[in-house]
Amino acid sequence: MEPDAVVVGTGPNGLAAAVTLGRAGLKVALYEARKTIGGGLRTEPIFDPEIEHDICSAVHPMAVVSPFFRQFDLASRGVKMLRPSVSYAHPLHNGLAGLAYRDLETTCAHLGPDGERWRRLMQPLLDHSQALVDFVLSGQRSLPRNLSAPALLVSRMLAHGTALAPRRFSTEVARSLLTGVAAHTVGKLPSLASSAVAMLLGHLAHGSGWPIPEGGSARIADALARDITARGGAFHTDHLVTNLDELPRAKLVLLDIGPETFTQIAAERLPAGYRRSLARFRYGPAAAKVDFLVSEPIPWANPAVGQAATVHLGGTQDEMFRAETATAAGIRPEKPFVLLVDPASSDPSRAKPGRRPVWAYAHVPNGDAADPTAMVTACIERYAPGFTDTVVHRRGISGAAYQAYNPNYVGGDIGAGAMTLWQSLMRPVPRVDPYRTPLTGVYLCSASTPPGPSVHGMSGYLAALSALRREFGIRTPPDLGPR
Ligand SMILES: Cc1cc2nc3c(=O)[nH]c(=O)nc-3n(C[C@H](O)[C@H](O)[C@H](O)COP(=O)(O)OP(=O)(O)OC[C@H]3O[C@@H](n4cnc5c(N)ncnc54)[C@H](O)[C@@H]3O)c2cc1C
Structure with missing residues (x-):
């Protein structure tokens, strides 16, 4: 038939x-x-x-909040979403690290002098979370009757998506914590689009979280x-x-x-x-990924980073601004932004004694054909000395190779x-x-x-x-x- x-x-x-x-x-x-x-x-x-x-x-912050999946209801179909107590972490030099706890209060306490500013940024977004998610995940062809959520989003995009962004926080920890989320856009920083993504994903970190599906x-x-x-x-x-x-x-x-x-x-x-x-x-920059099989948990210089399944390895806000803007312009920076996921840190079923999966990808120019293995390994080693010694196997996939894997990722633009x-x-x-x-x-x-x-x-x-x-x-x- x-x-x-x-x-x-x-x-x-x-x-x-x-x-x-x-x-x-x-x-x-x-x-x-x-x-x-x-x-x-x-x-x-x-x-x-x-x-x-x-x-x-x-990592699936959107699969638990999108209108489609809310109706489909993954939980009732046996998909267990595990929610790390730290949604994402951002290690810096000297063992410093930004930690986005699911609990907003704990995050604010951890951010010290910027705690109150972080609360003023995130709490209103959390108060309007569903309207905000529904607005951003709509077909974006009409405005909702209640304009509170779009207005909130636009005001924050203007504050954090322009050259004034560095002035919003007084500490490097808070600045880089937010910028690491904006970098998920994989493009020039700062920008209005990346700021919208930072608000969407950033507030979800303190709401339904950044879950990983068991298995x-x-x-x-x-x-x-x-x-x-x-x-x-x-x-x-x-x-x-x-x-x-x-x-x-x-x-x-x-x-x-x-x-x-x-x-x-x-x-x-x-x-x-x-x-x-x-x-x-137009296509954006590429992701160049490395899959690792490691023998033990990642030896982060700051052990608290290990509570997060998602880790942003981009350095300071200024370093991320420069690296992402260069990448978007087609220039491979010396130290590109790297995003790492360690699923076994929240899902023990993913590990066996002496064997754990880890993946990490670097943002590189569209079409970049270089093997990212050495570069990504060196980046992790900077924040987790001794990591290289735990690697049992590793495999790099260049940006260009991603297109061969899936024609939708043109030039490696995921x-x-x-x-x-x-x-x-x-x-x-x-x-x-x-x-x-x-x-x-x-x-x-x-x-x-x-x-x-x-x-x-x-x-x-x-x-x-x-x-x-x-x-x-x-x-x-x-x-x-x-x-
Ligand atoms: C390395 C990496 C990490 C990511 N991490 C995350 C993450 O943690 N969280 C998150 O939410 N998103 C993440 N994403 C993005 C997410 O995977 C994509 O946005 C999403 O999968 C897009 O869904 P899609 O259905 O549009 O297309 P895809 O998932 O790309 O699926 C398209 C399918 O179509 C098939 N196809 C293409 N052309 C043809 C053809 N001519 N004939 C037949 N079949 C064809 C492809 O083989 C593929 O199976 C990541 C992506 C990558 C590559």
Whole structure:
């Protein structure tokens, strides 16, 4: 039987789209280039059959708060989110370290003279948390009736996303603690877009936290896949789609792919104007990752850092501003920003005696083909003397190699498109409905559409709702809850 809908790509957005379409009663067929499903949600052994590594995403502040996942309810589907008591840490030189405790009061006490300023920044965001999350994770095409959350966000973006940012705190610990979160945008610092990300992720650190799924990120993909197959959805893996014509005939096609691949697989079918708009889409810097198998917990110079699963290794605010701005301009800095995840620090099931997984990636210029292994290892060693001696195995993946792994990460840009203010709103082209394409029944649903990167499922969900409305006249969003 022919499917009603085809989804190409099985990252969190493709899976969220398929869940939504399946819940609306459609028969869905999914096509995936790789042998396993999941996109950025894969967890696999690399060096040792008993130790699984997150190949891409590992930490999931958005997967517990996004409107899609709130309805889908991962917890009731057996996905246990473990919430470290320190959401993220930022070691500095001389054993100093910033620590973002889940508990805001503890964080403020730890920040000393900047504690009150941190509270004044974060508490109002926490008070408006759900409205703020819903605003940022919407399709960003309309303003909510209550403008308190957007107004709060914009005031903080202006205060922390401009050249005045260094004046907001008096200590280097507080300055670098916030800037490390802004660096998740992977682009020029300071900037309005990175400041928005710092507010969103920064306040969640003191709310629902920065959780990691017990057993790894693939548990999220597994839960989504179970829902899809329970409603008759069928997966076709190891199938790289190279032309839309090779797909079975279906009323709907949802593409969890970027503009570049779309231009290739739609071939001559796209109108020239839309193709030109897609060609204007810009990619940001790359991530160059190293997977480690280590023999013991990381020997941080400041042992409190080990309470966090997520660690920002970027040095001072000024060092991060310089490194990120150079990287965005295509220059590889001597000491790039490095983001490290140590899942076993919060999930003991990830470790076996003498063996633990750790991953860390550096921000490097788009397309950078250099092996990052030595550079990333040296960076960790700076803040954790003796780390190198604990490394049993390691494997580097350059920015350029990431594109070979997943064509959505063009030049190694794991954000699937530069996160400038303009591109975070107008992804991939400026359109009222950014998911709809000029081809009848064909929709884009990847992180190259609003609200952009991260595991929240919202691009897939919103694209599916748009498609259901236009192609099937279904205006009421289907129930996504576990039944
Ligand atoms: C190293 C790394 C670390 C990250 N860490 C985090 C994190 O900790 N937390 C977080 O929230 N996010 C993180 N991210 C980002 C997150 O993984 C992505 O934003 C998210 O996965 C994007 O989802 P997606 O569904 O749009 O696309 P993807 O997850 O990229 O999935 C796209 C899928 O489509 C498939 N595909 C592409 N082209 C074709 C084709 N032509 N035919 C068939 N299949 C195709 C790909 O193989 C892939 O499986 C990280 C990403 C990377 C790479």
